[in-house]
Amino acid sequence: MSLEPETENTIREDVPDRPRGYVVGSAPDSIEREIGHDDFDPVGTLVLIFGYFLILVVMWVFMYFVEFLGRGMTVIG
Amino acid sequence: MEIHAYEKFWLGAALLLIVGFIATVSYGAIGAGVEMIDDDGGTVDPQNLDQHPKFSDPGVYKSGPNEYDVYVIAKQFLFQPGTSEPIRVPANSTVTFHVTSADVIHGFEVVGTNANTMAIPGQISTFTVEVDGPQEYGLLCNEYCGSAHHAMEGTMKVVPEDEFNASATAGGA
Incomplete structure (x- = not known):
């Protein structure tokens, strides 16, 4: 008995329509639903980016005004 | 080229952030009077x-x-x-x-x-x-x-x- 099964034997009978070169897990190549450019609406991504933006602003304000300017005895001349 | 509305928002916000950085450093130099040692x-x-x-x-x-x-x-x-x-x-x-x-x-x-x-x-x-x-x-x-x-x-x-x-x-x- 060979460890490598013959390719011919691994073709499953229950999945009939796999074309040559099909990658398992790949998206179907037929368009299921077509939307316009601005109809694509990734609100979650927008919220995530806005959150990052807010963190950046808060960290900058804290770093400059509290940690730097609030550090006492700043060079003024 | 068509730019998505969200992408425009993000580009604008990023530019605003840079303007904000420069503005705070300018404030430090002019308002708070922070000087460099030369x-x-x-x-x-x-x-x-x-x-x-x-x-x-x-x-x-x-x-x-x-x-x-x-x-x-x-x-x-x-x-x-x-x-x-x-x-x-x-x-x-x-x-x-x-x-x-x-x-x-x-x-x-x-x-x-x-x-x-x-x-x-x-x-x-x-x-x-x-x-x-x-x-x-x-x-x-x-x-x-x-x-x-x-x-x-x-x-x-x-x-x-x-x-x-x-x-x-x-x-x-």
């Missing part, structure tokens, strides 16, 4: 600091009403004054430091504050700070200057005005 302090002969009018006897000098000059020599591995005796300045005054080095490059940092400069042989680093209430600060060298660099530290004491004046009339400053 070469305005001039030069000095590091071999002959004992012939300099002030560095020959480094310490605190009164330069005006409530204004003081502090001359500090950094050398391996001490600040003079600072290490063997603390730098004493009065509270709520304007203090101008003049820092130079007698040998190699050192750092002069009042720990926990933005008063911080390099001490370069031949160059006088001059910077002015506003001193608040009485407090004791540490001084340290933050440029590697030799085998005992880690031990190069000192003290700066901000003392109440009356206490400073009392000690000044008693002879020490």
